[in-house]
Amino acid sequence: EPEVPSFIASKVSQYSCQRKTTLNNHNKKFTDAFEIMAENYEFKENEIFCLEFLRAASVLKFLPFPVTRMKDIQGLPCMGDRARDVIEEIIEEGESSRAKEVLNDERYKSFKQFTSVFGVGVKTSEKWYRMGLRTLEEVKADKTLKLSKMQKAGFLYYEDLVSCVSKAEADAVSLIVKNTVCTFLPDALVTITGGFRRGKKIGHDIDFLITNPGPREDDELLHKGLLLYCDIIESTFVKEQLPSRKVDAMDNFQKCFAILKLYQPRVNNSSYNTSKNFDMAEVKDWKAIRVDLVITPFEQYAYALLGWTGSRQFGRDLRRYAAHEKKMILDNHALYDRRERIFLKAGSEEEIFTHLGLDYVEPWERNA
Template identity: 60%
Template sequence: MPLPTNPLQMVHLGPRKKRPRQMGASMVCPPHDIKFQDLALYILEKKMGTTRRAFLMELARRKGFRVEDELSDSITHIVAENNSGSEVLEWLQGQNLKASSQLELLDVSWLIESMAAGRPVETTGKHQLVKRDYSASPNPELQKTPPLVIKKISQYACQRRTTLNNCNQIFTDAFEVLAENYEFRENEVFCLAFMRAASVLKSLPFTIISMKDTEGIPCLEDKVKCVIEEIIEDGESSEVKAVLNDERYQSFKLFTSVFGVGLKTSEKWFRMGYRTLNKIKLDKTLKFTPMQKAGFLYYEDLVSCVTRAEAEAVCMLVKEAVWAFLPEAFVTMTGGFRRGKKIGHDVDFLITSPGSTDEDEEQLLPKVINLWERKRVDSGKCSQQEGKTWKAIRVDLVMCPYERRAFALLGWTGSRQFERDLRRYATHERKMILDNHALYDKTKKIFLKAESEEEIFAHLGLDYIEPWERNA
């Protein structure tokens, strides 16, 4: 059975070892969708090197740019690094390609800014190696680009704005594989090291293309930098490659994809010699929890992605069921969808009602589940006659007292690393304790009230960060 591609987030460390660079088939990348058809880029290898050029080409293609391997008359932009305009023009003459007024000769800074913006940015004097009218200056020189001024980056995700526009996915994907592997091995220290590294790189407004770019960035330990350096030089990480081919990692990835299966169960099945789900299901000596039974029964549905349209449809079903028992209740979709994600693996809802009693809150979820259970049984009878016409989706329902709704909303919105750092910040920087229920000031020895997320940020002395900026 193929392994599901459900990215958690983990990593591996170790001293960097130089290895021969693999050329040929291993360098071939899958095709990417071209978003900007009017542009055709050619990245100059001169003073850049083969591997670095291949690295930038792959990054640009991931962002939707059309990057050509060979120079031709169709090229609209030539991108160079550490070359003056006259050097590029001299090189062009040797290629028998005449520079025209339509051809842009640009410094690599233009490409980096464009990839960060997710679109081609306007070319200005600081980007252009020569003026567009090449005949006007017979010997133009590179206009110096002022260094990019970057504000000091905080070690805490709650002080960084992290959108879904990840300029460093080639690195963060590697970190998350390694972090997941350490989670499977219950090595919390290394797991957190790579998760924090992935988190800070996701917040950067630029793409790392050299080790110099990592200077001043927090949470990048030596072993993390070894992985970055290897990817820059070789286009991939040997550690990540080894992890992806590791039988234990593959087995744990597969086992934990079953709803209700954690690390202890995965370890048990792996030690028993199981490597596929089919053999586990056929073993009559194994006992499964109700969640695991549901996980196997609806496996294909639960490992597939939930779209925003499906999440919105589920939201209507949840509201309908909740309002049948608590008409004044507020139902809010939280989790990744509140942070702006278009797909997820489950749907989380926060339920609260201003006029509810403790008894109402205790009885609501059992009532909703019983209602759905009756509908499921009725649906099952119909599906036996008509065939399955529905999809199983994991839904998390959280009921909280109305006066604690702000804390619950903040806690259940995520991301996981954002929440971790928010609580770490509260403890270490403000001497407070924050959880999904309350905020306690240890100095004043009082609980601080909040009617909104903004008030919680204010109590902590933090600038408010919108939900879609918490994708840490």
């Protein structure tokens, strides 16, 4: 007799690192609403309510069936009153009036536009909003604003950067990055991380991890050209320092938030006939693409790979699990056991899960 897998809500872990979450989301209409609510709280810098909705969204992404009755979420972790209210309304009315209100909210709409520019975060958006600015057109027209180098690039390549990166573009860029890195470091390992490693078909950028087996990394690599725009952040990692305990820790790797010029063959060649056709010469044959390049020392590679593969929620829960269940501190560089007072070495992601006493979760099951 075939075994029927029964779903037991009370056995679902509150930590997404103990769940397998693929991209097959059966509850998109709920999780979309939750993510709008969470983003609005992020814009208001209310981290508690923001995380509450992100955790609830993450649990529903894991459910192997679509929720149709309130009974379906009975016993599930991370379902607070605010999340339940949204679910109840979507079940009854087909949509959430709260999420709809957020989408129509003036402040939310402005922040959404502002933060869509590379280099603009919540802090800058807040500043612009307080100055009375509401749209990107108004920001661009305001000549008193002092934009950072990053934001200037963000406006310059805006149209390209808001259009998502496809898997095909990610593969093309991957070849370019690998070839370029290998001319400088023939033994280097170049790995795509982020959403593409989790199996996503589109992304807002392409994330790369670069490491050189051997005693030390090449800290000159990022200075050797290849990029349209590049904001190099030098490594600030100090040996023996304890991992960071912050929820969303920035790591200390040398990294580069870059914009790469990807040449693309023109789709329509039919009117391409004479060299005197100046109009054709002006057709842009490239696309600006956001690329994150992270250089890691070889012995930290597994930790960096786990951290940069995400999802962001999966990473948050890994660190929360390590801290609360294991008395360990995890970040993108290392894992520290506070009871034993030792750093735990790892050569692979599997080893990190083992150190934490967790079953291994494949990258494509980390879409929490």
